[in-house]
Each structure stands twice: as structure tokens, then as C-alpha cells.
Amino acid sequence: MEALTINGGAMTVRKFKPVMVQPESETPDGFYFLSSLDQAIPFTMMTIYRYEKGSGNVGEVLKQALSKVLVLYYPLAGSMAISSEGRFIVELTKKGVPYVEAEANCSMDMLGDVRVPDLDVTNKLIYTDPKAKTILETPLLTAQVTKFKCGRFTLGVGISHSLVDGVSGMNFVNSWAQIARGKPVTAVPFHDRTLLKSRVPPQIKYPYDDFVQIADTSDTESLYQRDPLVHKLFVFDADRIAATKKLALSEGKVQFGTEALPENYFGNAVVTTASLCSAGELCERPILFAVEQIQKAVEQLDEEYVRSRMDFVDTYKPPLSSVGTLVISSWTRLAYGMSDFGWGDPS
Template sequence: MYNIMASSSPLKFTVKRCEPQLIPPSKPTPHKLKPLSDIDDQRGIRFHFPFIMFYHGHPSMKGKDPAMVIKEALGKALVFYYPLAGRVIEGPRGKLLVDCTGEGILFVEADADVTVDQLGDCIQPPCSYIEEFLHDVPGSSGILGCPLLLIQVTRLVCGGFIFAIRLNHTMSDTLGMTKFLNTVGEMALGASTPSLLPVWEREILNARNSPRVTCVHHEYEQLPHTETSIAMTMQDREKNMIHRSFFFGPGQLKLIRKQIPPHLQKCSNFEVLTSFLWRCRTIALNLDPDEAVRLSCSVNLRGKQALNLPVGYYGNAFAFPTAISKAGILCQSPLGYALELVRRLKTQMNEEYIKSVADLMMLKGRPHYTEVWNFVIADVTRVGLGDIDFGWGKPVYGGPVGARPCTSYYVGGFKNSSGEEGVLVPILLPLPIMNRFQQELFSNGIDYPIKIAPKL
């Protein structure tokens, strides 16, 4: 287990939790087995993924208990999303299925003697107190036979509350979970049916009848750990990891764009920032020049015409197209080199690529994406977690609680002291590497820390 440290100063408060309870669907639901797709069923997403939302009090909701309102709405929403109330089981040849038992999701009601305003910058990732606001109920974090969702609603003394959720990632991605939470919000506001009905249809993203890997998938190459990477892994486990977030607004992006040639100026901010962070992080790792480094971008498949995914589809619908380079070439080349690789990476995503991924899962035993010198980026700025309304309005912040060891997220909804809007990027690294990473940012004219706050 990593000892994750945040830069926020300690704040003293007490959280009192009630006993966990199961929330089943409020009406009877079908009891059947539903196979997960071959995109759901890959080892790299067999984990529980936490998110958190902070809400101020609202005058129109005075006297109403957010825990009770949300608990009732969850039961109603689960009638439509009834597989979430079941349990994942393992079928023949290790294939994952959902046993729709209707047992329910795990719910924890809590109170904390603190206000949203007192939490201050602790509400932005990395969330310093996630263990308090999303208690890991013993025995609840397994992939098989455990509740698929853990939710904690923590009432605050200001009349606001915190909604924290942990999702079994094999069931949904962030966009899929947002569809469910929007339905919970609609039920809390009095709706009897969702405005968008959920769609299962996981067979759309299954392997073909004659599976064949037709594309190059650097993200799933099973690499032997080199001596350097083994030493790095041991260092990660034995020493404290530092968890910090970095803000990139118009000013920072303007400085970065000065480093790229004219013919690449039309590249998106995502491509520019991603190539910059990949290069800076690789320089900070201080690797042997011949080490191969990778960059994997989580690309959403929804809206791709050829795939024709239904709008209500709430399963995992993304892939990890990956760029690869020798560390020495990436670090010594101008930023345009990394940017060309990132731009080329995004063009890979088409119907054939995702079908090739599904076939690879079937043929290669559902491999884990490689973590050897890989940097995974996921843009969650448009996911919509900042728009979930249970009756108290939109959250002050809604999104991931922070980074994972080789994964970072682009989180929207923040602005700096000048009022400029930008993205927050949480990074998790061992202390010496984090210091080199920050020094690399500084050498590129980007100074930290920057005073930032949620966009109210």
C-alpha cells in the first residue's frame, strides 16, 4: 500500500459513520446472468474506482436529509440499473458475468463536524481525507461476490454534504457511472423514470466470431521488467509517494505552445499538454536512454458512428491507444517530437482498433495493460460529474479523488487567482522524482504552486 501524502495542511474534524447497509432496488427486478463485454472484462480494469462530490447547503432543501433523499433515490434508480445491484461472478474460462441477484449496493450514512468552506483546497484532488469520506468497509473491495458500488453520504454542519462513490470498474467507465448518477439525481428530484433509459447490450463490444488481432497494441505488450524498472518498483513500495496537483490554464498553455513548430500549432490543448507532461515526466524518471517508454490515452468510443453504441449504453466504452519511444530520444528531442507521436496515437482509434482490442482479450487471456514506464492519461473534463444535482444544486467539485501510480486525469472546473479557467492534473510520484518533475516544469517557465480554487 502506498503512503499517499498531500500538500494540504492538516484539518481536525471528526466523522461519525452509521453501520453500512445494503440498498436494493425499490421494486422486484429480473434475476438473470448477464455477461460483461470483452472490453469490460480485461484485467487492467479489475479494481474499484473512487469519485467524490462536495455540495453546499441550499435554502430550498432546509430540513431535508441528503442521506435519506439519496438513499431513496438510489433504490428507485436501481430498478432501471438493476445489474448494479447484483454481484460479479466468474464463469467458464474466467469469463466475468453479472449475477443479477438484486442484493443491493453498499451505503454508509455519516456526519462530520466541518463545513465545505473549512475544507478549503482539500476538496480538489488529491483529496486529503478520502479515507474519512469513503470508508473502505471490510470485505467490500473484492471484484467477485462483492457489492458493485459503495456510497457514503456525509452530512456537514453547514448544511452541505459530501457524496463519495466507489465503482467496480468492470461494470462501467466514468461516463457510464455518470448516466446512473444522473438518474439518481432525477429520482431525487421527483422523476418516476429516467430521461435516458439504460442500455446493456454488452455484446456490441465482444470479440468477433473469428477473433484476430489486426492492429498494433503497445499498451498490452507484456514486458519483462528491466533491472532499472524493478528497482523503481521496489522504491515505490518502500518509500512515500507524493501526490500533488498541477494547474494548467491559458498562461501555462501559451508557454508550452511556444516550444512547438508552426505546423503543429493547430493541435488541440489536450495533445499539447499531454505531450508536454509525458516528456517532463520521462525526464524526471531519469531512465537509461535505451529504455522504452509509453504514453496511453484513454479514448472514449461513444459517438463513433461505425460502432453505433446506444446513447444509454453504460458499460466500459474506451480504449488505450499507445505511443512508444526510447526514453533518450523523447527527452533529448524538441517537444514537437512527442506531439507528433500523440497526434498519431489519436488517429488510431476506429472501429477496427476496438474490435482488435476485444479479439486480443479473447485470444491472449484478457491481459493487463503494461505499467512498465507507461503514463496513462484520461480526460474527465467533459464527463459531467460536476453537474450531478440531487436537489442541492451542482457540486462545488465533482470528479476523481486523485491520481493512480501510473495514471493521471485532466479535471475541469478550476480557476487560478486571476480568474482564468483551466485543468487540474493530479500526479503521483516518489518524492525525488516529483522534485525533478517540478524542476522540469520550472525550467519551462511554469512556476508552482499556483493558488487555485473550484469554479463556483
């Protein structure tokens, strides 16, 4: 156990041996289809939930509830594989989910603001398989419960983005929490991802600016290789958001709309859309210009646009541009406040 120096103190976390948690009862065998939307983001999302109180049996409660919820969310107990067509697919091996209990030598107060990304803290509080070298070897789900000296605990979850987007990922965690509290699951997952299969023959009707390859005039690639990646958190509270909206509205007519995503679909129901402009335009023109560019891109998104995009991706297999690209993803409507496992909401 290596000590981590944080906020003037030394934190060590003792992780016990992982236990492979299986679904409590029988689940389907075979292979589980992943759509083209699932193919695009094969990495692990890591989230730390902090709870202000717990009990001595918190680890056992969460482990038993995980076994129950995996009956509904059974693909998470499988393994990533490659299909005969060269696509990612889930093999329903029932390998199980690595579940780890851990103990920290300090109070949770030493963590400070866990909303600020800190890779060293994340590695202490979320389990990753040290033997996994490729995507195919990486668990689709891991869970770690860490108890602190103060009686509080954290739940660290690593989950494959190829299996879930933000909404379905939160549905899983909140269903797990409901079972831990002895409540019925209200968001039973819908598993038929073949609804998002590309069409035969493909019907491509739009250009897709998010795949335009931008010339690396600033030599961004070498900057990433030379300089360390720095994580920053910029907090926009309700007052600042209201002030920004007021500024945009003062410059012209603009509407702030809402989106709807299918409820309980287990998988990625999110696509990217893009607006192309220069950095100079963004800096020199009023904020309304940026708002309008985003709105125009979002307004393209209807079912036909998405179907056409999936056909485009499956036909040409284009990479997303990694140069000169700013990605904006809103998590404001994700139900983090409902992840109560019996000891209150996370903080």
C-alpha cells in the first residue's frame, strides 16, 4: 500500500482481494449485440459516490444487492469480445463483476472536494484489474466500497461506456440502490439493441461535420506528448448559468429547448453532432454566435439524422477528429441524487 499525499496528509487504502459477484439467478447465454453507437466509445467511465454515513455491514449489503440487480443487467457480468464482422460484442460468459472492499486510514475529510478530478485519488477508490491490458480483458463493471475512519464510505464504480450511456448507467446504479433498500426496481432495462442496427442497404442523407479531419496547424499532438494532461473544474452555479443565459438573450432571440431520450433503453442512445468554426470567430463574436451554432447543430437531430449517421459510420468507419475539437456533454439531468443504498443520498 503506497501512501498518497493529499491535502497535507498521507492517505493509504487497503484493498482486499476482489470477489467475483455473479447474478443471483439464471440469465441468458450467448452473445449480446452492440450498436454502432456503442462501438464508438469503448472506454471505462469512473464515478465516485460519497456517503456521509454507513454501517458495519455496508459491504455485504451492496454485494448482495449487486448479485440481485445483475439478473436484470446481466450483460455487465459478461466479457467484451470481437464478432466475426470485426465489431465489439458482449459474450454472456457470466464471468461476474469484480467487487472489492477496502479500508482507508483517514477521515473522508482528507479527500476534499471529490468533484475535482484527481487520478491518484480515483485509482485509490475505484478498482481496476491490474492484469487487464486490452479492452477485451477489461471488466465491463467493477465496484469498490471504501470505508473511512470517520464511519463514512465511498462507492467507486467503473463501467464500460460501450454498455451504457449516462442515463442507462444511472438507471443501473439507482436500480442497484433500490434493491439494497428493499424496494422494487422502477427502471427495468430494455435490452433489444437491434432496434439500432444500421439499414441494409445504407441510406446516408447528411454530411457529418464531426468526422471532418482538421489540420493540426498548432501541432497539438506533440503538445499532448510533451506536456502533462491537467484536469480543471469550472463551477457554474445557478446564478452564473442564469447570468450567461441573460447575456445571450440580451444579444438576440434565442430559445433554450429540452431533449427527450427513450426511457429504460439499456445502451447508448446518444450521438454527437458538430458545428465547424474557427477559434477566432468564437473569441471575436458575441456569445450569441456560439449559442446559435450549438442550437443549429442540435436541431439537426431527429430519428432520420441518427439512422443516417449510423449507416454512415458502419459504411465508412470514420474516426472522430481529435484535433481542434471541443466536446460538450451535459450531465445536468442525470439522476445522481437517487443513488441511496440505505444510508442517504451521495454528496
